[in-house]
Amino acid sequence: MFSKRAQLIAHQVPTDAKGAVLVLPGGSMKSKGRYFSIVELGLRPLLALLAEQEGLAVYLLRYRVRGWNGDDADSLADTRWALDEIVRLHGRVPVALVGNSLGGRAAYHAAGHPSVVSVTGIAPALPSSDPVTQLADRQCLILHGDKDHSEASAAMSLAYARRARAITTLARFEIPGAGHFLLRGSRECYMATTEFVTATLARTPLPPLIAQAQSGDLCSPLPLDV
Template sequence: MGAARLLWPTEVEDPRAIVLILHGGKARSQQAVRPWQAAVWRMAPFARSVTQAGSGAVGVASLRYAVRGWNAAAASPVGDAELAIEQIAARYPGVPIGLLGHSMGGRVALHLGGDERVRAIAALAPWVEGRDPARWHPGLHVLVMHGTRDRMTSPKQSRAMAELMTSQGADVTYVSVQGEGHAMLRQADRWHEESAAFLVRHLLTPG
């Protein structure tokens, strides 16, 4: 088994914020993640959109997990993402971090919502299970986007998580993307631009 890799699609001198891109995966798999897999390359346009929206102020990191699966209680990608946040924080102390995750990556992002170094999250078509707890902290801003025609992950569960977090006092925006499926292809530009704008706005604006 290989190790997770933290890559830097966009490096910025003295960044005001960093966005970490989190790709999707499978419920169970110990297979190594490869760069040519759809879940990985699907996130490249999001990295470019964040770079453009950040106007030279936002660096973009991308995490490639060690294995493709969540793997039940092991929650394999969560540990990889926690380590990536530690590496980013060590490299850029005090710089706010945003998370942008799709599918399993969205679940990873939501699981890291309690980390106070994370100021904003964009969870796109996230994989949410009913037993998943709401994790957040004061000052965190969360965007959840889900297509109404998604058959891979549940829009109902995503909305329920957004409502649970809101009921606890979190700042959560839920966006229902009409007619969109899990791959985010029908309205690709909308997914790219709205998630990037949300993250950049909340990362670069105090409070």
């Protein structure tokens, strides 16, 4: 029998952290089965980039089970537990949430936690029924492959972004030619995420590309170094 306890995996823990990043991997819409760490593989380059940033505590969350599971919202419950755990470990430092796929849904749902200052969704699963009011006063970023037609489609995150824009500042980019697993453009996606996270945690100006996108087209293409 596998353990149904969430785990907060530390990738960098400075002695005196000025901020923290919580990275939330993907999962399944419905499953009470064991969490599979294979979902972390594609996030390793992002975790490495974040861990290079001075003064930031960087954590990855391993869920109790791999599914969201309807009203149980297991991934969200684990995310809220992890945020409280970061407060216990580091006090009231600002926290940036970064979620991939189903983790993006958990990140956007959990944005109302008092420690959260920014939320990034990478190919996030954002159904039309999901709320946006919790995003008030948070800075938001969505990065999505324009060829993503999965259950976490680019069309879904675009519709969500349009609703969220009425509540908060939000930038959204589409990665040209990329599907759900970002086999194309992941490096540029992770670099943009890292720049956004570090700026929002330090409360410094955003990179010009992201700052301009906050009031621009929600389908802006993310420039790729090809």
